[in-house]
Amino acid sequence: MVPTIKLNDGVEIPQLGFGVFQIEPGQTSDKVKAALNTGYRHIDTAQMYGNEEGVGRAIAESGIPRDELFVTTKLNNDGHSHDDAIKKLDESLDRLGLDHVDLYLIHWPQPKQDRYVETWQGFEDAKKAGRTRSIGVSNFNPEHLARLAVETSTVPSVNQIEVHPHLIQAALRDYNSRHGIATEAWSPIGQGKGLLEEQTLATIAQRLGRSPAQVVLRWHIQHGNIVFPKSNTLSRVQENFQIFDFELTGDDVAAIDRMNADRRIGADPNDAG
Numbered sequence: 001m002v003p004t005i006k007l008n009d010g011v012e013i014p015q016l017g018f019g020v021f022q023i024e025p026g027q028t029s030d031k032v033k034a035a036l037n038t039g040y041r042h043i044d045t046a047q048m049y050g051n052e053e054g055v056g057r058a059i060a061e062s063g064i065p066r067d068e069l070f071v072t073t074k075l076n077n078d079g080h081s082h083d084d085a086i087k088k089l090d091e092s093l094d095r096l097g098l099d100h101v102d103l104y105l106i107h108w109p110q111p112k113q114d115r116y117v118e119t120w121q122g123f124e125d126a127k128k129a130g131r132t133r134s135i136g137v138s139n140f141n142p143e144h145l146a147r148l149a150v151e152t153s154t155v156p157s158v159n160q161i162e163v164h165p166h167l168i169q170a171a172l173r174d175y176n177s178r179h180g181i182a183t184e185a186w187s188p189i190g191q192g193k194g195l196l197e198e199q200t201l202a203t204i205a206q207r208l209g210r211s212p213a214q215v216v217l218r219w220h221i222q223h224g225n226i227v228f229p230k231s232n233t234l235s236r237v238q239e240n241f242q243i244f245d246f247e248l249t250g251d252d253v254a255a256i257d258r259m260n261a262d263r264r265i266g267a268d269p270n271d272a273g
């Protein structure tokens with residue numbers, strides 16, 4: 001039911017997943033189980049979220065074959081070195097109870113530390129060793145991606161960046177796509193705050209008999225973005241999954257594009273970490 005996108009290394013990733021940022025560690029297993037029961041097969045976690053063990057427990061107890069699941073984790077900001085990138089992935093694998101993840105990301109570039117090139121070389125080695133099927137980055141600007149292109153031999157498979165109708169990131173998405181890098185959109189519904197009350201979304205949602213969140217998620221899908229909305233609420237987990245049985249018109253997509261205000265929720269990639 002959920003379409004996949006083929007990454008630049010041939011690995012297929014489900015275009016919709018479930019994000020677990022800000023889900024309490026003690027609740028994570030139950031929330032991920034609810035998502036898996038709904039049909040989600042792609043989970044996005046991170047070392048920073050402190051809830052990889054809960055993700056792992058839900059996977060183990062689900063009985064779903066490993067090869068039907070797509071699991072992403074991200075390197076913590078204190079792990080920027082060749083060796084720490086590998087060591088910290090092994091620690092994640094222990095917490096997740098897995099022998100490999102599907103995607104491993106550098107969470108933030110931390111350009112002031114200036115170690116992301118060396119860290120990326122650790123990622124290349126982790127992939128060669130089979131501990132992750134794909135490798136990618138998060139919150140990378142074109143100048144960070146350009147350095148990887150010049151100084152290393154692997155183009156990231158994805159760049160996970162903040163994207164929602166208040167920050168549509170047209171230039172960075174275009175850069176990613178011209179370089180064969182898939183765009184993953186974090187906080188795809190703008191963390192639910194304010195954005196979902198906008199009149200443009202209400203009008204489209206009413207016409208289609210959908211919710212504003214479904215309209216925004218569908219806008220991402222039609223732009224080719226990979227999304228993993230988070231919710232602690234079962235009815236929303238289910239609602240966010242029902243986005244493949246309707247379509248926005250070109251005018252709808254353009255109207256949502258025009259909501260752009262270049263307004264971030266999260267940190268500027270040059271400052272974070």
Ligand SMILES: NC(=O)c1ccc[n+]([C@@H]2O[C@H](COP(=O)([O-])OP(=O)(O)OC[C@H]3O[C@@H](n4cnc5c(N)ncnc54)[C@H](OP(=O)(O)O)[C@@H]3O)[C@@H](O)[C@H]2O)c1
Binds near residue numbers: 138191214266
């Ligand atoms: N790489 C990075 O730096 C980075 C940064 C941030 C996030 N991420 C990833 O992206 C994922 C998603 O981003 P996010 O968690 O920040 O924000 P989000 O998915 O855009 O929004 C989550 C918020 O929206 C609410 N919500 C969910 N579905 C809804 C619906 N159908 N209607 C109304 N409200 C709804 C949730 O409330 P309830 O939970 O109360 O239902 C929650 O407060 C994260 O979980 C994480 O995996 C990555």
